[in-house]
Every structure is written in C-alpha cells, then in structure tokens.
Amino acid sequence: MVLIIDPQQAGLSGNMVIGAFIRLGADKETVKEIMEHYGSYFGEITVNIDNVVKSGISATFVNVKCSDHHAIAYHSLLETLDGIKHEKITSTILTFAKKVFQTLAIAEAHVHGVNIDKIHFHEVGAADAVADIMGASYAFHELGLADEKVYGLPPALGGGRIKSGHGNLSVPAPATLEILKNIPVIGGPVNYELTTPTGAALLVNMVDEFSEFYPLIISKTAVYGAGKFDLEFPNVLRMVSGTSPMPTDKISILETNLDDVTGEVLGHTVDRLLEEGALDVTIIPTIAKKNRPAHLLRVISKSSMNDILAETIIRETGTLGVRTIPYVHRNIVNREIIPIEVDFHGQPKTVRIKVAKIGEEIVNITVEYEDARKVSEELKIPLKDVIRFINQKMNF
Incomplete structure (x- = not known):
C-alpha cells in the first residue's frame, strides 16, 4: 500500500x-x-x-x-x-x-x-x-x-x-x-x-x-x-x-562541470565512485564557461552517501564544487534474473537474462552482457550475433 x-x-x-x-x-x-x-x-x-x-x-x-x-x-x-x-x-x-x-x-x-x-x-x-x-x-x-x-x-x-x-x-x-x-x-x-x-x-x-x-x-x-x-x-x-505498480526509492543527484580533467582521470573517477557506493555514474559532453569543451559528471546516490561521494569527486578531479540535488523521486521496474540454457549449434551454454516487469506485465527482456561476452569469446562468434541468437531463443 x-x-x-x-x-x-x-x-x-x-x-x-x-x-x-x-x-x-x-x-x-x-x-x-x-x-x-x-x-x-x-x-x-x-x-x-x-x-x-x-x-x-x-x-x-x-x-x-x-x-x-x-x-x-x-x-x-x-x-x-x-x-x-x-x-x-x-x-x-x-x-x-x-x-x-x-x-x-x-x-x-x-x-x-x-x-x-x-x-x-x-x-x-x-x-x-x-x-x-x-x-x-x-x-x-x-x-x-x-x-x-x-x-x-x-x-x-x-x-x-x-x-x-x-x-x-x-x-x-x-x-x-x-x-x-x-x-x-x-x-x-x-x-x-x-x-x-x-x-x-x-x-x-x-x-x-x-x-x-x-x-x-x-x-x-x-x-x-x-x-x-x-x-x-x-x-x-x-x-x-x-x-504502486512500480517500486520507488529516494535518491540524490550529484553534479559538477569539469573542463580541465583528462580522459584517464575521468575513467578512474568513475571507477572510484562506483567502488564507494554510487548507484550510477555518467559523463556527458557539454560546453562550459568561455565556450570551452567540458564534461558534466553526474552521480546517482543514496542520500546517506552524499558527503562521501562528493568528497571523492573533489579529491579525484580537483573540482571546486559539487552540486547536490536532494530527494529525487525514482521509479524502479521490478527485475528478475533467470538462467536459461541456449543451444549454439550443438554447444549448450547457460546464460542469465534480465526480465523487467511492471506489475505482472513483462516490459523488457535482455541478456546479461557478461554472459553474452563470455559465450562470444568461447565460441569465437561476434557479440552482436550471440545476443541476436539468444533473443530469438527466449520464450516469454
């Protein structure tokens, strides 16, 4: 209720x-x-x-x-x-x-x-x-x-x-x-x-x-x-x-503009933020002050993690400030991970698929990337072909 x-x-x-x-x-x-x-x-x-x-x-x-x-x-x-x-x-x-x-x-x-x-x-x-x-x-x-x-x-x-x-x-x-x-x-x-x-x-x-x-x-x-x-x-x-047909939770969004940080530092910052507990991290190309190319670093966070993640951003990038947008409402689709066996021309492989639901209605089905990549490497089949083949075999 x-x-x-x-x-x-x-x-x-x-x-x-x-x-x-x-x-x-x-x-x-x-x-x-x-x-x-x-x-x-x-x-x-x-x-x-x-x-x-x-x-x-x-x-x-x-x-x-x-x-x-x-x-x-x-x-x-x-x-x-x-x-x-x-x-x-x-x-x-x-x-x-x-x-x-x-x-x-x-x-x-x-x-x-x-x-x-x-x-x-x-x-x-x-x-x-x-x-x-x-x-x-x-x-x-x-x-x-x-x-x-x-x-x-x-x-x-x-x-x-x-x-x-x-x-x-x-x-x-x-x-x-x-x-x-x-x-x-x-x-x-x-x-x-x-x-x-x-x-x-x-x-x-x-x-x-x-x-x-x-x-x-x-x-x-x-x-x-x-x-x-x-x-x-x-x-x-x-x-x-x-x-509620979809579960919800309360999150915060942390943002900062970066116009003097290398790609290596950006990549490392993403890894550090995820290690510290960020729910998601994105980097968006943008134009900053004085028409300089820059990146918008955006972090989705549990509110209790705001201070830790803001400090991580400042320490890793050297930015002078981090914006916090508190108490953002987020709807979450129910997800279920289901293992299935797929026969690749006589070679059975077990892969996990992610089933997204609103109530009891299935709204999306995708194969887990890591499983598809592993099959691609083992069978020497292009990843896109592996994903397409699995999608054709799923019966939902």
Whole structure:
C-alpha cells in the first residue's frame, strides 16, 4: 500500500490528520478515548467526532475543546507521557509520538534562541497538542501506515496574521516555518493559518518522501479530514491510499562541470565512485564557461552517501564544487534474473537474462552482457550475433 498526504488544498492540523485517518478506517471510538485519556493529564478536554460537509466535500471533523492546567516544560511533558498507561498505546506508538513532540520542541528552541530544556508548550496548547499527537500516532500505527510508503505533497500555509503570546505574527507561525524547512510549501490561498505547528510536525514524521506532484499509483481510496473554518473552498486535508505498480526509492543527484580533467582521470573517477557506493555514474559532453569543451559528471546516490561521494569527486578531479540535488523521486521496474540454457549449434551454454516487469506485465527482456561476452569469446562468434541468437531463443 502507498499513502499520499495531500495538504495542497487547505494545509493541515492535528485534528485534520486524525479525521482523515478515521475515514481510512481507524476506530473512531478508540481514537476519541485515547485523545481524551492523554489530554486529561494536561487540561480539561472534550473530543467530538462527526461527519461534515465542507463546500460539497464529505469529511470527518474532530472537534477538540480543551483548556490547559498550566504551561508545561518539554522534558516534564515527556516524563508525564511516560507515566500514562493505555492498553492500546505500545512502546512503538509512544516513541513515535515523542519524536513528533521533539520536532516541535526543537523548532521552538531554534525560533526563541534557547536550549530545548527551556521550552514550554503554551503556544500550541499542551492538552490540545497531546490529544492530537497521541490520537494521530495511534491511528497511523493502527492502520499499518508506519510500515508503508508515505508521500507528502506541498502544504498550503495560509496567510495574514495570527495572535500569539508574543504579539501578532505573520502566517506561517515561526515554528511551522522552522519545521517545514527544506520542504516545498505553498503560500495562501486565504488569510488564515492553514498549516499549524502540530500538523507540520506530524507531516514531517509520517512522510518518507516529499513530492511536488502525485507519484505513479493506482488509486484505491480518497478520504478527507475537515478543518475548523468554513472557507470559500473545501477546508479539508486529502489522503489517498493505493498501490504502486512500480517500486520507488529516494535518491540524490550529484553534479559538477569539469573542463580541465583528462580522459584517464575521468575513467578512474568513475571507477572510484562506483567502488564507494554510487548507484550510477555518467559523463556527458557539454560546453562550459568561455565556450570551452567540458564534461558534466553526474552521480546517482543514496542520500546517506552524499558527503562521501562528493568528497571523492573533489579529491579525484580537483573540482571546486559539487552540486547536490536532494530527494529525487525514482521509479524502479521490478527485475528478475533467470538462467536459461541456449543451444549454439550443438554447444549448450547457460546464460542469465534480465526480465523487467511492471506489475505482472513483462516490459523488457535482455541478456546479461557478461554472459553474452563470455559465450562470444568461447565460441569465437561476434557479440552482436550471440545476443541476436539468444533473443530469438527466449520464450516469454
């Protein structure tokens, strides 16, 4: 299963996330009971869950009414959470929820320029935040989404100004902006706060990969969680669940232009990068500054390998800089390597073929180059003839 969290329409808040999860199948009564149970340790709280219509879109609205007992320090909040017991909240769910609170606390600490130990939850409301985060964390894991691929689309932030304990602030709230750093976002389209700090913190902890557009999926279900305000457009968070016909992963691309490197050094650099763990390396002829012939060195890399591979490029080529394009979405066709026996005019040879599939449909079949080359050398037959002969013998 694949899940897309789509806050492009009207942003997201904690209760919108929970509403969408309930529409996906999370148990409404259990979610409500968990929210009130955990929230009651921090303030007076009542949760009501209803189906509503927002500008023609049917959605689930989770209405949280609460008042805090008092502001609470970040570490005191964590200690209180550790002391609360509930049969439905596993250690995995609690650990996830604490990561969301950590995201909020780090953002607040950065905004205020203080150590995380000095952070008190008052702007987001401790009882409200606890209820939203514990309810969303439970529903996320109850639905099994923690083990699935989750995509996030750019959230709408809203606009205008909001009241805070520090006076009027422009939207988005500073903590929201800090949490969504390096993530694509959309301003507007109204003068309301559409994405809250709690919603942003849930988003970044649930999403595996952010994308500007919908990835390739087969859509199964689209659901909506409702926001509080009645706007001139549907104030809803959309989630889409489905299946992916092709596996995907998240990669980075490293690039540099080289106009003073010999062919020998280029070839050696390719070998070194592959040895260090690059997924692929290409060299493209190009024209650089001052109309000089040059080469564009491009490396596909797992994001965790970026620093190692960038250093390898610099050391091997002497380039003064390496561009990094992070979090590139890549579709991967399922591949299966199958050994087959081919009779070359009375001389049987075993070769491997690579079968590429989208779902169950075969889209391409090729013989492994090394196997074909070995047959070519042993039988003294041109490589192109060996490949053509094998292709004619394959029955798929």
